Amino acid sequence: MTAFELSALAIAALLAGFAFGRSRRPQARSEPVGSADERLSWALWGSGDGFWTWDIKSDELKSAGAETVLGFAREITVSGREWRDRFVHRDDIDRVGGALDQHVRGETEHFEAEYRLRDAKNSWVWIRARGRVVTRDPDGTPRTLAGIYRIAEQERADEAWRRTSEAVIRHMLEGVAVTDTSYHFVSANPAFLKLTGYANEELLAQPTMILDSSQHSAQFYQDVRRELEGRGAWSGEMWQRRRSGDDFLAWLQIAEVLNSEGKRTNFVAVIADVTDRKRAEHRLRYLAHYDALTGLPNRAFLRHRLRQRIESGGSTRFALAFLDLDRFKHINDSLGHAAGDELLRQAARRLTHVVGNKENIARFGGDEFTVMITGDVNSEVVENLCAEILDAFAGPLMVDGQEVAISPSIGIAYYPDQGRSIDDLLRNADAAMYDAKARGRNTYRVYSARLAEDASDRTRMESALRKSLDRDELRLVYQPKLSLRSGRITGAEALLRWRSAELGHVPPSKFIPMAEETGLILQLGEWALRQALSQARAWKDSGLPEIRIAVNVSSVQLTRGGYAEMVKNVLENMALSPGWLEIELTESALMVDPKRASATIADLRSLGVKVAIDDFGTGYSSLSYLRGLAIDTVKIDKSFVDGIEHNVDDEVLTSTIVLMAHSLGLSVVAEGVETEQQLRFLRGENCDEVQGYWLARPLEADACRTFVFDYRMPRGLVLAGS
Numbered sequence: 001m002t003a004f005e006l007s008a009l010a011i012a013a014l015l016a017g018f019a020f021g022r023s024r025r026p027q028a029r030s031e032p033v034g035s036a037d038e039r040l041s042w043a044l045w046g047s048g049d050g051f052w053t054w055d056i057k058s059d060e061l062k063s064a065g066a067e068t069v070l071g072f073a074r075e076i077t078v079s080g081r082e083w084r085d086r087f088v089h090r091d092d093i094d095r096v097g098g099a100l101d102q103h104v105r106g107e108t109e110h111f112e113a114e115y116r117l118r119d120a121k122n123s124w125v126w127i128r129a130r131g132r133v134v135t136r137d138p139d140g141t142p143r144t145l146a147g148i149y150r151i152a153e154q155e156r157a158d159e160a161w162r163r164t165s166e167a168v169i170r171h172m173l174e175g176v177a178v179t180d181t182s183y184h185f186v187s188a189n190p191a192f193l194k195l196t197g198y199a200n201e202e203l204l205a206q207p208t209m210i211l212d213s214s215q216h217s218a219q220f221y222q223d224v225r226r227e228l229e230g231r232g233a234w235s236g237e238m239w240q241r242r243r244s245g246d247d248f249l250a251w252l253q254i255a256e257v258l259n260s261e262g263k264r265t266n267f268v269a270v271i272a273d274v275t276d277r278k279r280a281e282h283r284l285r286y287l288a289h290y291d292a293l294t295g296l297p298n299r300a301f302l303r304h305r306l307r308q309r310i311e312s313g314g315s316t317r318f319a320l321a322f323l324d325l326d327r328f329k330h331i332n333d334s335l336g337h338a339a340g341d342e343l344l345r346q347a348a349r350r351l352t353h354v355v356g357n358k359e360n361i362a363r364f365g366g367d368e369f370t371v372m373i374t375g376d377v378n379s380e381v382v383e384n385l386c387a388e389i390l391d392a393f394a395g396p397l398m399v400d401g402q403e404v405a406i407s408p409s410i411g412i413a414y415y416p417d418q419g420r421s422i423d424d425l426l427r428n429a430d431a432a433m434y435d436a437k438a439r440g441r442n443t444y445r446v447y448s449a450r451l452a453e454d455a456s457d458r459t460r461m462e463s464a465l466r467k468s469l470d471r472d473e474l475r476l477v478y479q480p481k482l483s484l485r486s487g488r489i490t491g492a493e494a495l496l497r498w499r500s501a502e503l504g505h506v507p508p509s510k511f512i513p514m515a516e517e518t519g520l521i522l523q524l525g526e527w528a529l530r531q532a533l534s535q536a537r538a539w540k541d542s543g544l545p546e547i548r549i550a551v552n553v554s555s556v557q558l559t560r561g562g563y564a565e566m567v568k569n570v571l572e573n574m575a576l577s578p579g580w581l582e583i584e585l586t587e588s589a590l591m592v593d594p595k596r597a598s599a600t601i602a603d604l605r606s607l608g609v610k611v612a613i614d615d616f617g618t619g620y621s622s623l624s625y626l627r628g629l630a631i632d633t634v635k636i637d638k639s640f641v642d643g644i645e646h647n648v649d650d651e652v653l654t655s656t657i658v659l660m661a662h663s664l665g666l667s668v669v670a671e672g673v674e675t676e677q678q679l680r681f682l683r684g685e686n687c688d689e690v691q692g693y694w695l696a697r698p699l700e701a702d703a704c705r706t707f708v709f710d711y712r713m714p715r716g717l718v719l720a721g722s
C-alpha cells in the first residue's frame with residue numbers, strides 16, 4: 001500500500017467517522033483450569049475462532065468450535081470429500097484445494113485461504129482458515145494438518161471498505177492531499193490537482209507553501225501550523241493560490257495521521273473551493289442588506305447597524321440624520337419613474353461623496369435616506385456635515401440630459417438623549433426632518449421635544465387644510481406694485497390667506513409647504529387662479545383700469561403639466577384679456593423640471609400672459625439661464641432689499657441684477673421694500689417697480705381697489721424724466 005493509500009484510509013475513516021476493526025474483545029473467564037481439550041475449547045470460544053484437523057490418510061476432517069463459528073450444535077466430523085461437496089462453496093473449491101495441495105507439497109510455510117462455508121442455517125459465510133502440517137510419517141510425508149478458522153466477514157468488510165474509500169477519495173469533489181510532518185506533499189487526489197492546477201509530479205515533494213496566497217499575512221499561515229503542531233488539527237477558510245496565480249477561497253480540514261504507536265506520521269488535508277459559494281452567500285447577503293437601486297445599505301441593514309451600535313457602544317453618543325428629498329414625488333410623477341430612479345441614484349452618489357463612508361448611509365425607502373454619524377459627535381461636526389450635504393445638492397442633477405434641481409430636508413436626532421431605542425431615534429429624526437420641511441425645506445433641523453407636539457400639529461393642520469376649500473376658509477389678499485417710471489399702481493400680487501376654524505390664522509409659510517407636500521396645492525392653486533381672475537373681472541366691471549394680478553404658482557403645479565391650458569380656460573371663462581394676469585414662479589420651481597417649466601412658460605407667453613421669476617437671487621439660476629426662457633420680469637428677493645443701506649454686498653448684487661436684467665430686456669421688481677431709503681436706492685439703480693410695506697401691505701380686495709384708484713406717488717419721489 002502506498003503512503004497515499006494508507007493516509008487516504010485514515011482520512012476516509014476520519015471523514016466518515018468510521019472506526020474500522022470493530023474490536024472483538026475476548027471475554028475474561030476465571031473458571032478453574034480443566035482438561036487440555038476443555039482449555040482449548042474455552043480458548044476458542046473466547047476468541048471466537050474454530051479449530052480444525054485433517055487426517056490425510058483417513059481423509060477425516062474434524063472441526064471443533066463449529067458451534068461458535070458456524071452455529072452447529074457440536075463439533076463436526078466429516079470426510080474430506082463430504083467437506084468439499086457439502087460445505088465449501090463451489091466457486092471456492094479450486095482455490096482452497098490448490099492452497100492445501102501447495103502446502104502439503106511443501107511449497108508454502110502455511111496454508112491459508114478464505115472461502116465460503118455453509119453454516120448451520122444453510123447460508124454462506126466467509127471464513128478464513130489457517131493451518132500447517134503438524135505430523136508426518138517417518139519418511140516425512142505429511143500426515144495431519146491442523147489449524148484455526150474464523151469468520152472473515154470483518155476482514156472482508158474492511159477490505160471492501162478500503163477499496164471503497166480509495167475510490168471515494170479518488171472521485172471526491174473535495175481535494176485530498178497528504179503531507180509529511182514538515183508540510184511537503186506526499187500525495188494528492190485528482191480533485192486536489194484539478195483545484196490547484198498542479199500536475200501530480202509537480203506537486204509531490206513540494207512544500208505546501210507554494211499554495212499560500214498573499215491575501216493572508218505570513219503570520220496567518222504560521223498560526224495555522226502552530227495549531228496543527230499543537231492540536232493535530234485545523235479547519236477553517238483559507239485563501240489558496242493556484243498554479244496560475246489566481247486565488248481561491250478554500251474550506252480546509254487538516255488532521256494528523258498517527259501510526260500504530262500513536263506517533264504522528266502525516267497530515268491529511270481535505271480542501272473545497274468555496275469561492276463561488278462565498279460569492280453566492282455574499283450576493284444573498286448583499287441582496288438582503290443593500291438597496292438594489294442605489295447600492296446603499298437598506299432599511300433592514302440600517303436597523304441592524306443601529307442595534308449593533310447601541311448594544312456595543314453603550315451610551316456613546318451618535319447622531320442619526322434623516323433626509324428626505326423635497327417634492328420628489330412630483331418629479332417622479334412628471335418625469336417618469338425611470339428618471340425618478342436615476343435621480344435617486346445620483347442623489348445617493350452625492351450623499352456618498354459628502355459622507356465618505358457608504359456604510360454609514362442607508363436608503364430608508366422611497367426618497368428617504370439616513371446618515372449615521374459616529375465618532376466625535378458634537379453638534380458642530382454634525383451640523384457642518386448636514387450643511388455640506390445641502391451644499392452638495394445646490395447644483396442641479398442631470399437626468400435624461402436635462403438639469404433637475406432637488407434639495408433635501410434633513411432632521412437630526414442624537415442617541416441617547418433624543419431616543420434610546422431605534423424606533424424612537426428614527427421617529428424623532430423624522431419629526432425633525434418634517435420641521436425642516438415646514439421651515440421652507442432645503443435645510444436641517446435638530447430634534448427637540450417640542451417637535452413631537454409639532455408632529456401632531458401637522459397632522460391636525462393637514463386634515464384642516466383638506467377641509468379649508470369646502471369650508472370656504474381661504475381668501476386672497478392683494479399687495480399692490482408701484483411703477484417707479486409712471487408713479488402708478490401697475491399690478492397687485494394675489495396672496496393666499498387661510499383662517500381655519502380650528503387653528504385660527506395660519507400663515508402661507510406654514511400651509512403652502514404642507515399643501516405642496518400633500519399635493520393639495522393643485523386644488524389650492526387652481527382655486528387661487530380662478531379667484532384672482534374673478535376678482536379681476538369684478539374690478540374691470542367696476543371700472544378699474546387694467547392692472548396685472550400676479551398669481552403664485554408652485555413647482556408641483558408646473559410639473560403636473562396642463563397648467564397653461566388651464567390658465568387659458570379660466571381667462572376665456574372670465575372673458576378677460578391676458579394682460580390682467582401675471583404668473584410668479586420661483587427659481588427653484590423652474591429648476592425642478594426645467595424642460596417642462598420652459599415649455600409652460602412659452603405656452604403662457606403665447607397666451608399673452610406675463611411671467612415673473614419670484615425670489616430671484618435665492619436659487620442658483622443665472623440670469624443668462626433666464627435668457628433662454630421667455631420671461632418678462634425678475635423679482636429681486638426681499639433678502640437683498642433688506643440689506644440696502646446696511647450691506648454693501650447686497651447693494652452691489654441688487655444693482656448688478658437690475659443692470660443685467662435690463663440688458664436681457666427684463667423688467668425688475670424689488671420685493672419687500674419697507675423704507676424710503678430702500679426706495680431711493682432702487683430708484684437710483686433704475687429698478688422698474690417696487691412692492692412692499694412701504695407702498696402697502698397685502699390688502700383685502702375692496703381696499704386694494706380703492707388703493708389703486710386713489711394712489712398718488714409722494715412728491716419728490718417720481719423718477720425724473722418719466
Ligand code: C2E
Pocket residue numbers: 479494495496507508509512525528551552553554584614615671672673674691692693694698
Ligand atoms: P412671495 O410670493 O415672495 O410673496 C411675498 C411675500 O412677502 C408675502 O408673504 C408678502 O406678504 C410678503 N411681503 C411683501 N412685502 C413685504 C415687506 O415689505 N416686508 C415683509 N416683511 N414682508 C413682505 P406671504 O403673503 O406670507 O406669502 C409668503 C409666500 O407664500 C409667498 O412668497 C409665496 O411664495 C407663497 N404664497 C402665497 N400665496 C400663494 C399662492 O396662492 N400660491 C402659491 N403657490 N404660493 C403662495
Ligand code: MG
Pocket residue numbers: 493552584614
Ligand atoms: Mg410671489
Ligand code: MG
Pocket residue numbers: 614615635637638671
Ligand atoms: Mg417673493
